[in-house]
Amino acid sequence: MGKVLMKGNEAIGAAAIKAGCRFFFGYPITPQNELPEYMSRELPKNEGVFLQAESEVSAINMVYGAAASGARVMTSSSSPGIALKQEGITYIAAAELPCVIVNIVRGGPGLGGIQPAQSDYYQATRGGGNGDYKLLVYAPANLQELVDLTQDAFDAADYYRTPVMIVGDGMIGQMMEPIEFKEHISRFALSEKDWATTGTKGQREPNIINTLFLDPAKLEELNFRLQDKYKLIKSNEARYEAFNMENAQIVLVAYGTTSRIVKNVITDLKDQGINVGLIRPITLWPFPEKAFDNIPSTCKALMSVEMSFGQMIDDVKIASNGRLPVHFYGRSGGMIPSPDDIIEKVKEVIGGAK
Amino acid sequence: MVHKMAFDLTKDKRIRIIIGHYGSGKTEFAVNYALELRKIYENVSICDLDIVNPYFRTREKAELLEKRGVKVISGAKGHQANLDIPMVSPSILAPLQNPLEQVVLDVGGDAVGARVLARFKNYFTEGEYDMLCVINANREQTQDAIGAISHIRAIEETVGVKVTGLINNTHLIRETMLEDVLKGQKLVHEVSEITGIPIRYVSSIKKLTDLLPLNIKGAPFPIHMYMREDWM
Structure with missing residues (x-):
């Protein structure tokens, strides 16, 4: 396939669908609107579901649900919208569920403006939500890299069972560049999602997705597991x-x-x-x-x-x-x-x- | 003997409406066109009617255009170039009503962006206006005739007037090759044949318009990339 000219936001959508993403939940905000717009047009053609939620908070919790049932799922927003999603993001990290979250960053703080910025660096790398969790955060600098990383993001999310964030400033979302959808070869050996809540059919014990631990020892156990995972990500996934x-x-x-x-x-x-x-x-x-x-x-x-x-x-x-x-x-x-x-x-x- | 058509902007009607798919290169074409037009006419206005795009709009080049004598009409004028004010300036009526003024209307992408034009429909009477559709065969939704024509029809339906000319502006930004332009030419030929809309211009960077075959349909229109910063 030859090169096509795409806008960053559209390119993320196209790459996500190629990566097997069939569910998108979001809420509009500039400068990322072309992504949900693309998904609303293209997902139904690909037997997928696009849903505009009533808020960012509900969108991220829909992602939580879809991820729990084993689907490849994505949401996107821009800075203040991502701030609203933080509660859901830390829940997803705690529940060890894979998903891809896109932040097309605009100027802040507060409602800010719609022009490009990188001022969500802390939010992305220090965790805007509560608790000892981390996100794997990709920051592409051109649209080919954006497309390639979007496909990688779904694989990495599944492999590590962790939310992955793609951070692009508004310019990356809005600019156009030629891109090529190469045949994607996963870097990871991905296994069946035997932890997903797909229905027991009376054949197995129910899978439980939960982030509430009243027993502190059990919660610390989760945290030890998360830290081991982050150590692994730190040694394997740093790119520059x-x-x-x-x-x-x-x-x-x-x-x-x-x-x-x-x-x-x-x-x-x-x-x-x-x-x-x-x-x-x-x-x-x-x-x-x-x-x-x-x-x-x-x-x-x-x-x-x-x-x-x-x-x-x-x-x-x-x-x-x-x-x-x-x-x-x-x-x-x-x-x-x-x-x-x-x-x-x-x-x-x-x-x-x- | 066949001669390559030199572009002649005086053949276009006084009011030129530039429409097309998102990312086809409408604004880049419109800015280049207005600057060329100014070389012929004293009174040239370019009107920014893009209220759907947050970035890459005519008004970002207002200073350059005005320095070269082109009047820029934009709801966001007088503000910082990147400020988002999705409004249409009432001053747009002045050049539309003034028969001595040459007008270029730079419209937002797709039928959604063109909706704003319907409000000025009564100025677009047959023979008084040109609505030029910019086509980039490397854009996702206008890679074939069906895609391009459905965009044209959707825009015509929204605005309530007909497209009068096609512009082949097929490109891959800095990676554009002659083959891209020729691929686009094949597409606009097909669109032209089906719709009866003539091919008006073939626009590309000068390096490529110089290489176009002599008998190409539509006048080669060399453009300079004003809208992209060097680092883009």
Whole structure:
């Protein structure tokens, strides 16, 4: 099959259906509306169900139910809508159920605005809901990667029995790019969902999906199991791209749309004789800490570049473990950093680092 | 001897309505068209009628257009370019009513986006307007004649007037090859044959319009990518 031109939001829908997703529950919010719109049109043609719930809270609880019965299921929203879903997300994590949640991030806090932002980094990586849980969080930077990761997300969710989140800033949802739907080969050996509530037919004991534990020892047992799972995810699933690292005087850390802008910055600065590297996290959790072990000795500083106000700095500091000073440049509220602004900041930092 | 048709914007009617599927490249075409039009006429207005898209709208290029003498009419004018105000400026009536003004109407995608046009239908009398449908054969829903024609019909039904010209704007953004444009040309031929709507323009980046066969139907219209930042 050749390439087609798709909008990010549509591409997620197409990739999800190809990955076997047959259930979508959601509630409208800009800038992700093309995704539920696509699902409402395409799922019925694929023997699936699209349902617009009365709120984000009910949508995520419908996902909880569908996931419990073993279905491949997805929901999507944008920042404040994802905030509303947090209760359901922690329940799904606690119940160890697979699902895919898409956040096409807009400016915040509060109701915010509809323009692109990355200010839900904490919400995605620190857990907006209660308890010791984690999400596997993908952050694609182009639409081909978005499509590929959407298909991976369903496999990873099933394999680890955990909710997986895809975080794209509004630009990733709204922009168009050529994409190709390649034949998908799962990285995981997936087994039957023998834990799902599919009906006993009188043949077995009922499967119970539950997140209430009045016995603290039993609840701690669940937490031990979750921690083992997160340890496994941390060692297996961290992904990143390292770009132009050789002889880099400074390494920028950026994901999603911001990393695209940084790549332009790198080209422009190369013409001016300044070598800049990029570490682009593809997974926000687990954060790709290993990438920071291979920073060349020429590098004198790190800089987190975000469409948020420093939410990734902590992770960069943890990953680099005090070896280098960590600087920051970011815009917020729906403003997109311009290559020129980043270039100026880079020059300021490396000038000062001499 | 067959000569490649040079584009002649004076042959189009005073009011040009640019419609099409989401992502066909309507706004990019409309912006390029308005800038070309300004080279011929003193009074050119481009009206942003897109109230369905949150990103990538004409008004984001208002500064560039106005610097080059094109009047930009948009409900969001005077505000930061990315501000979302899904409203139609009442000033749109001025160029529609002024017979000395050349008008380009940049409309939102699909029949949903075109709904806003119905309110101005009484200005679109036959022979006074052109409604040009931008087609990209690489877009999911307009890859074949049935898809493209059903989009045309849905938009016509919504607006209440007929499409008068087709524009082959088949592209894959920076990956566009001549084969893409020619694939789109095959599609618009088919659409044209079934509907009787003529092919008006074949628009693409100049590098590709220079390579188009001499006998191609529709005038090659080279465009510059104004709507995409370098990092996109």
